[in-house]
Amino acid sequence: MSPLSQMAETLIGSEIVKLGNAINERIRQGETIYNFTIGDFNPKIFPIPAELEKAIHAAYEKGYTNYPAAEGNLALRQAVGKFIQDREGLAFSPDEIQIASGGRPLIYALFRVLVDKGDKVIYGVPSWNNNHYVHLTQGEHCLIPCTPENDFMPSPADIRAQIKDAALVCLCTPQNPTGTTLSAAALKEIGEIILAENQRRGPAAKQCYLMFDQMYWTLTFGETVHADPIGLNPAMKAYTIYIDGISKVFAATGVRVGWALGPAHVMAKMKAILSHLGAWAPMAEQIAVAEYLGQTQAIDRYLLSFKQAIALRLNGFYDGIMALKAQGHAVDAIAPQAAIYLTVKFDLVGLKTADGLLLADQAAVTDFILREAKVAIVPFSAFGAGKDSPWYRLSVGTAVAEDMPKVMANLAQALGQLKK
Ligand SMILES: Cc1ncc(COP(=O)(O)O)c(C=O)c1O
Structure with missing residues (x-):
């Protein structure tokens, strides 16, 4: 062939x-x-939450079967903003939130927004699918082999060694495949490394961003506390994109609603890419998730x-x-x-x-x-x-x-x- x-x-x-x-x-x-x-x-x-299932049925019955907004319905972006504010203490306005059909299209769109052919992308191994997204965007793989001594997480020293001129650092915590988390101390230091690198480059140069995949962030056990890069370094708000959604948090992998949180200009470009892919979350599911996210006690x-x-x-x-x-x-x-x-x-x-x-x-x-x-x-x-x-x-x-x-x-x- x-x-x-x-x-x-x-x-x-x-x-x-x-x-x-x-x-x-x-x-x-x-x-x-x-x-x-x-x-x-x-x-x-x-199963998914009963209230969410009911809301999805109701949305279809009410005839919500047309195109959703390309950036995600406003009501859903507002509900996500409130959910994240209430539970993580982070403030994101609707123009800093992009909805798509799960985490994957958001990750792909983010890579397309940030990574040019040959750009350095730093990620630890083992990790989930970063290798494939780097391949899709023809970036340069900057691998960090991770060890059990570090709970299979990249260390600040590993990141520092590769950071020069990198376009993107990928972190996932809690991490797939290891079920381990990055400590607040390590995450704070990694944020400082990215900030120092961007300062070195100056604002006219292409900046280094952090993809912070927190798809499993509510699922922590025992003493484990989920750390977040903006809480630890407020200046990281300009360079961090969170990948998140309902897939794992509500056992709703087949419902296909995800969100990215990050700088408005990055979200706007992701929206443009996603609108060409048509990878929107379905209308009825968006209506239902917006409603469900407001049900604090049920959640x-x-x-x-x-x-x-x-x-x-x-x-x-x-x-x-x-x-x-x-x-x-x-x-x-x-x-x-x-x-x-x-x-x-x-x-x-x-x-x-x-x-x-x-x-x-x-x-x-x-x-x-x-x-x-x-x-x-x-x-x-x-x-x-x-x-x-x-x-x-x-x-x-x-x-x-x-x-x-x-x-x-x-x-x-x-x-x-x-x-x-
Ligand atoms: C770490 C991580 N990020 C993102 C995703 C993608 O999630 P989704 O099913 O919403 O596309 C997964 C799915 O397995 C995952 O494990």
């Missing part, structure tokens, strides 16, 4: 979606597999039980993995902090299975866990980490609580057969 664009020919689709679909196909064919690969929710376990009630159910699963798997570690197995985990993800380690390369098969590399380990324990998880290599990384993302959005003892028993049984 004749070639398509160079960009398209070299684009990699989402490896996580591919893996999740392959597992689901095997489940459809009758196999029992505990599929913890997809960063999504099983709506039977985690508090929803978040309380939603977060409890997620924490139960994250803590259950964490305790199970730590028990296996205490028994001497080469596994580990990072204590849950936030989001719907647990970071787990299966350091099994070099061991042999009961039938003498050598686990020669990490791909063999992933296959082994799937084959012997019937547990499907995503290796960090799917998020840009090295192929030999022993770390995995375990997503609990589809986890049935009653299955957890069986999952841990399967893992114990599989690990128990391994020999040096």
Whole structure:
């Protein structure tokens, strides 16, 4: 076949979606597999808020089926502004808010607004999809390999080392895939690094911006507190774009309403790009979300039980993995902090299975866990980490609580057969 664009020919689709679909196909064919690969929710376990669902139905019944405003309906932008003001203490006016059909089109539009071909984009690995957005915009990948010692977050020193002439720094906290968060101290320092770099360049030069993906920011557990870059450095308001929305906060990944918050001139350009893509959130959903965001008590009630159910699963798997570690197995985990993800380690390369098969590399380990324990998880290599990384993302959005003892028993049984 004749070639398509160079960009398209070299684009990699989402490896996580591919893996999740392959597992689901095997489940459809009758196999029992505990599929913890997809960063999504099983709506039977985690439905969207009942009030939101009702409001969506009502909006369709009232005939809200025409085009929404290109920047998002004013009522929704006002509701988002109030929600963020009340819950994060940040002030954004409607012209500093852009609505789209979820976080993805907003991220794509933001990259298109800020990143020219060859521009430096700084991001840590593992991280969610930054590599693909850099590819789509033909930017220069400035990767920061992150380590468990830093909870897999880029450190200020890592950012400082790459910041010269960068167009964009990408941070995500709470982070997909790790479920970890960036500390306020680190975020404050990173803000100072960006501000100092922009001062060095001067106002006539292209500035460095921060994409601050806080898609999971309400889902923090225990002592963990979500830090935000503008609260820590008010001057960062001129250079920060928040990516946010209802997908994860209200288990509403299929409803498709997201928002970006940032400088008005950046929002205006994103609006122009999004209007060509037509990636608006549907009219009825915008009407409904605007109404729902005003229902403070309903939201508090929803978040309380939603977060409890997620924490139960994250803590259950964490305790199970730590028990296996205490028994001497080469596994580990990072204590849950936030989001719907647990970071787990299966350091099994070099061991042999009961039938003498050598686990020669990490791909063999992933296959082994799937084959012997019937547990499907995503290796960090799917998020840009090295192929030999022993770390995995375990997503609990589809986890049935009653299955957890069986999952841990399967893992114990599989690990128990391994020999040096
Ligand atoms: C960190 C992060 N940002 C953005 C998104 C995109 O969200 P949406 O489903 O609203 O496009 C996701 C989805 O998985 C995510 O994990």
